[in-house]
Amino acid sequence: MKTFIILLQKEFRESWRSFKFLWMPLLFILLGITDPLTNYYMEDILNAVGNMPDGFSLSLPDFVPIDILMASTGQFQSIGLIVFVITIAGMINRERQNGTATLIYVRPISFFALFMSKWVVGSLLGILSVSLGYAGSMYYTAILYGSVDTMSFIQMVMSYCVWIVFATAVALMFSAIFKTAFATTFTIIVIPFGVMIDSLIGQYWHFSPWKLANYSVQLLSDTHNEYYIKTLLLTIILLILAIIIGILFTRKNAGTTKI
Amino acid sequence: MIRIEHLTKVFGGEKVVDDLSFVLEAGTSTALIGPNGAGKTTTLSMLTGLLKPTNGSIRMNDTQDIRKEIGFLPQYPNFYPWLTALEFTEMTGKLNGVPSRDAKKQAERVLDFVGLTNDRSKKTSTFSGGMKQRLGIAQAIVHKPKLLILDEPVSALDPVGRREVINLLKQLQQHSTILYSTHILNDAEEMTDQLLFLKKGQLVEQGSLKDIRTKFDSFRYKIQFTSKEEASLFATQSQLPTTVEESYAFIEIKDGFPTMQELMSQLIVLPFSILKVERVTMTLEEIFMKVVGQ
Ligand SMILES: Nc1ncnc2c1ncn2[C@@H]1O[C@H](COP(=O)(O)OP(=O)(O)O)[C@@H](O)[C@H]1O
Ligand SMILES: [Mg+2]
Numbered sequence: 001m002k003t004f005i006i007l008l009q010k011e012f013r014e015s016w017r018s019f020k021f022l023w024m025p026l027l028f029i030l031l032g033i034t035d036p037l038t039n040y041y042m043e044d045i046l047n048a049v050g051n052m053p054d055g056f057s058l059s060l061p062d063f064v065p066i067d068i069l070m071a072s073t074g075q076f077q078s079i080g081l082i083v084f085v086i087t088i089a090g091m092i093n094r095e096r097q098n099g100t101a102t103l104i105y106v107r108p109i110s111f112f113a114l115f116m117s118k119w120v121v122g123s124l125l126g127i128l129s130v131s132l133g134y135a136g137s138m139y140y141t142a143i144l145y146g147s148v149d150t151m152s153f154i155q156m157v158m159s160y161c162v163w164i165v166f167a168t169a170v171a172l173m174f175s176a177i178f179k180t181a182f183a184t185t186f187t188i189i190v191i192p193f194g195v196m197i198d199s200l201i202g203q204y205w206h207f208s209p210w211k212l213a214n215y216s217v218q219l220l221s222d223t224h225n226e227y228y229i230k231t232l233l234l235t236i237i238l239l240i241l242a243i244i245i246g247i248l249f250t251r252k253n254a255g256t257t258k259i
Numbered sequence: 260m261i262r263i264e265h266l267t268k269v270f271g272g273e274k275v276v277d278d279l280s281f282v283l284e285a286g287t288s289t290a291l292i293g294p295n296g297a298g299k300t301t302t303l304s305m306l307t308g309l310l311k312p313t314n315g316s317i318r319m320n321d322t323q324d325i326r327k328e329i330g331f332l333p334q335y336p337n338f339y340p341w342l343t344a345l346e347f348t349e350m351t352g353k354l355n356g357v358p359s360r361d362a363k364k365q366a367e368r369v370l371d372f373v374g375l376t377n378d379r380s381k382k383t384s385t386f387s388g389g390m391k392q393r394l395g396i397a398q399a400i401v402h403k404p405k406l407l408i409l410d411e412p413v414s415a416l417d418p419v420g421r422r423e424v425i426n427l428l429k430q431l432q433q434h435s436t437i438l439y440s441t442h443i444l445n446d447a448e449e450m451t452d453q454l455l456f457l458k459k460g461q462l463v464e465q466g467s468l469k470d471i472r473t474k475f476d477s478f479r480y481k482i483q484f485t486s487k488e489e490a491s492l493f494a495t496q497s498q499l500p501t502t503v504e505e506s507y508a509f510i511e512i513k514d515g516f517p518t519m520q521e522l523m524s525q526l527i528v529l530p531f532s533i534l535k536v537e538r539v540t541m542t543l544e545e546i547f548m549k550v551v552g553q
Contacts, residue, residue: 006353010339017341099337103398106307107354108326255310259300259333259410 003109007117015121020087024125028133031080035071036140039063065145066220072137073160073217076130081167082192084129088122088171089187092250093180099258111251119172119243126164131157152220159216162232166209166239167191173246176253207231209238260285261306261406261436266315268301268460275301277460278315281453283406288437288450293457293551299440300334302457303410306438307331319405327356330399334410336391340384344375347383348397355402369397373427389420396427400435407431409439425450444543458551468543475546480510480522483535497525512538 015021038045092115095101104114134157138148170190174183198210206227212235215228261283268276276298283289291299304310306317308326319325338347348366357365370379373393378386386394392412399407412428413421429450431437454471456464464471483506484490490508494501499517502509510522519538526533541549 003354006350010350013346014339014341099333099335100339102309102333103331103336103338103351104354105309106326106329106331107351108324108356109354255304257309258337259304259309 001113004113004117007104007109007113008120011117011121015125020125021128024084024087024129025132027083028076028080028129029136031075032072032133032135032137033140034075036068036137036144039068039071040140040144063145065141065148066217068141068145069134069137069148069156069220070214070217072134073213076133076160077195077213078192080129080133081195082188084126084164085167085171085187085191086184087125088168089175089183090180091118091122091172092175092246093178093183094175096253096257097179101254101257102259105254105257111254112247115172115176115243115247115250119169119246122168122172123165126168127161130161130164134160148220156216156219159219159232160213162235162239163209163212163216166212166235166242169239169242169246173242173249176246176249207234209235261317261319263306264316264318266302266305266317267313268298268305268310269313270301275460276305276312279455279457279462280315281455281462281465283436283438283453285405285436286434287452288432288439289453289455290451291438291440291455291457292442292444292547293440294442296459297442297457297551298460299442299457300410301460303331303408303438303440306408328405330402330404330407332392332395332399332407332409332412335415336395336398338383338386338391338394340382343380343382344370344386344394344397345379347394348379348401351398352401355404357402366397366401369401370394372400372430373397374423389416389423392416392420392424393427396424396431400431405436407435407437407439409437411440411442414441414443444547456547456550464550471546471550472540475549476540478512478538478540480512480517480519481535481537481539482508482510482522482526482533484508485532485534489531492531493529499525 092101095104134153138153141148171183171187174186174190177183178186194210195213198208199214202208202211207230209231211227212231215225215231218225219228263282264280266276266279267274279302281289291302293299301310305312306325307329317325319328322328342350345363345366348370349362352362352365353359367376367379370376373396375390375393375397378390383391383394392415396409396412399409409428413424416424428437428439432450452467454464454466454468455462456471464474466474482490482493484493485506487503487506490503490506493508494503497508497510499510499522510517519536522536526536
């Protein structure tokens with residue numbers, strides 16, 4: 001427990017000093033406010049740009065708040081998620097490859113504490129970024145399109161955070177198993193590409209972690225989704241599995257640190 | 260006391276460390292000597308717990324987790340560039356169980372000892388090679404380990420840095436057990452109780468400096484000429500087996516032969532001048548070549 005606290009402190013310090021706790025939330029805020037603003041002002045933007053042929057009239061669909069939050073979620077799920085998981089996928093292997101891990105691994109630490117310290121800090125970084133991103137999106141959505149039920153909104157954000165925490169665990173697991181190049185590749189395939197694949201052919205199954213983000217946004221609507229709880233539970237089970245595998249490989253690959 | 264028995268490491272079918280057995284007595288220092296690729300780093304890595312031995316055991320008097328009792332300085336220590344020397348040393352101390360309230364004081368003390376007092380609040384990314392080596396020593400001793408393991412502690416340093424680090428190690432030697440590796444023999448000469456000669460993963464010779472000297476030492480004559488040409492010329496004319504190095508000629512002494520008088524009688528007729536003649540013992544460097552060389 002004591003080594004966990006020390007390692008946690010170290011991870012926070014690193015993330016703080018490398019400004020991750022600044023730029024990652026900023027990225028998500030930017031992604032979050034893009035959709036409510038651009039969609040609302042699209043007509044004005046097009047008019048301002050001009051050059052519209054005479055008689056051309058653009059009929060933009062009328063959006064409701066949930067559409068905008070869905071669009072913001074789409075931004076998080078692509079650009080945001082890619083940047084986020086790449087950052088996480090280097091947390092363990094990079095230290096082995098540059099040899100900084102060596103002076104930690106020769107000390108009486110547990111690899112459980114080591115992995116968990118990184119998972120906790122990565123997860124908090126993700127949760128903070130996503131929460132602020134959604135807050136930004138909600139702020140402009142509320143001003144421009146109208147509000148949603150506060151409790152449902154909080155539920156949606158928390159539910160999406162479970163997905164981010166899962167993504168953190170998977171990226172860290174790959175970081176423990178492979179060197180950076182492979183870990184990054186596998187993580188991108190499994191997380192952001194996984195989301196894409198699920199949205200393309202996902203109609204054949206009803207619950208998978210990759211659906212959790214969409215199901216979370218659906219919490220805002222009145223329709224009850226019978227698969228939501230199962231998806232949530234499955235995500236949590238896979239998350240725990242990823243953590244266990246990650247810890248085992250952190251220990252197994254300790255000897256690959258540059259000495 | 261640390262007892263190593265039948266320690267073996269196989270990488271891809273090749274025995275990189277091959278059945279090593281030796282003992283490290285408390286309070287002594289031991290040098291693991293061998294050319295590059297002999298298996299020194301691999302051996303030390305197994306002792307630190309970083310690598311799992313393929314075979315064999317490492318035992319320290321009733322200690323379960325040997326990592327608690329050791330301090331390790333890798334050959335090229337790497338530090339987190341975003342931490343200061345003091346922060347890093349304090350953190351590593353705490354990870355080794357130094358109580359939080361003492362950790363900072365203890366870190367300051369060891370940084371003082373290695374001469375980094377004025378640089379302790381600088382980020383390690385600004386450190387030179389010599390400073391990193393000294394910080395490496397600080398983090399290895401911050402928790403007062405029973406065994407200090409150092410991988411080629413001075414190999415990468417310039418002569419001044421080397422002298423500084425050797426002086427630090429000499430001080431540490433007075434109250435700790437030290438195991439260090441080297442391929443430069445002069446280091447071993449100065450500060451070692453036990454020498455372990457490693458060649459292609461095997462322990463080919465072990466003992467105190469005195470034992471090794473007695474076993475391998477031989478005497479020879481060293482004759483200094485004014486030029487290499489003259490030394491070579493002498494070597495071709497001489498009836499004694501002679502080797503030449505720069506302006507020196509060397510003649511082995513076997514069973515007391517040749518005597519100084521016999522040598523003199525050959526030298527006295529030479530048509531060129533001789534600067535110096537002396538009877539010398541082998542340097543440790545030469546013994547090293549004899550033990551682990553071809
Ligand atoms: N992880 C590894 N995988 C395969 N071979 C290795 C590995 N580490 C070291 N070796 C090989 O083991 C031998 C001994 O290496 P090392 O212990 O670093 O020697 P030294 O420190 O004495 O120079 C070398 O031939 C090296 O190539
Ligand atoms: Mg080496």
